[in-house]
Amino acid sequence: MSMFKVFDISGSAVSAQSQRLNVVASNLANVDTVAGPDGQAYKARQVVFQTLLMGASGSAVGADPGDPVSASAGVRVSNISEDQTPGRKVRDPSHPAADAEGYVTYSNVNAVEEMVNMISSSRSYQNNIEVMNTAKSLLLKTLQMGQV
Amino acid sequence: MINRLTDTLDFQTQALTLRAERQRLIASNIANADTPGYIARDMDFASALKQATGALPIPGQMAATQRGHIQPTAGALSESGLRYATASQTNLDRNSVDMDRERASFAENSVKYEATLRFINSGMKTMMDAMKSPSQG
Secondary structure, three states: OOHHHHHHHHHHHHHHHHHHHHHHHHHHHHHOOOOOOOOOOOEHHHHHHHEEEEEOOOOOOOOOOOOOOOOEEEEEEEEEEOOOOOEEEEEEOOOOOOOOOOOEEEOOOOOHHHHHHHHHHHHHHHHHHHHHHHHHHHHHHHHHOOOO | OOOOOHHHHHHHHHHHHHHHHHHHHHHHHHHOOOOOOOOEEEHHHHHHHHHOOOOOOOOOOOOOOOOOOOOOOOOOOOHHEEOOOOOOOOOOOOOOOHHHHHHHHHHHOOOOOOOHHHHHHHHHHHHHHHHHHHHHH
16 A cells, blocks of 8 residues: 555655754754854754665665665655854953954854755645645545445 | 456556555655755656556566466556656756645645545446345435
8 A cells, every 4th residue: 555655755754854953943042152062162063864765664775866676765864964164253352262362163053044944844844744634635535435 | 247346447446556656756756855866756647557457568578478477467567667857947966856846746646546536436336326226216
């Protein structure tokens, strides 16, 4: 029953998008922090999506997206990369985290980029939820087949 | 003899299976709208249905010259029947999912799935009516 796989596919996409939204939230929360957990300035994080091919049982098979073995393709977060660009430097000698020249290094989060990322991921989330709702209503109608 | 009762529904049954298959394909495309390097896929519904009902040979199907040769079951869909979509607007991550096109195909496919369901239901209703005695009205 291939229609049930729609839930696996869209479910994987929804969970990947919510992970992306989580990363955006932590980036936005840290937009003005001077130090991350390692004592260095916080570095912006980005999720990397990867196609997840699903076998007949709904479980994942080989992860090469060019492989046409399976028609259903979900999504997974393959890794979370850190943005290595240098952080924003502000001169403030009185700040306790200032270096020898009096500069404070803030995180390298770009708030505008993160807001765009947030909108994009919430739209994708909504799209996948709608796909699941449509599949659900079609399946419920299929269950009533023949009850005339 | 008894299978003649349901033979008329066979065509719509194949169509319904293929519609469900296409729904799954489009769901995959929508799920991968943000995946770098993903190429959107879709099926040519008309030729897939012709293959499923035996009006067209399945591409890559081997000739059965002996009685024991295995043949794909009716309604089998070959992976080579899937088409890859080209991006309507190029982008840097080589993703070829066009969200507008996918949403439109998704809506179209769900309406046609429901239509096929309705054809099956009305076919069954006709059959049931034919089986009723005149006194049952």
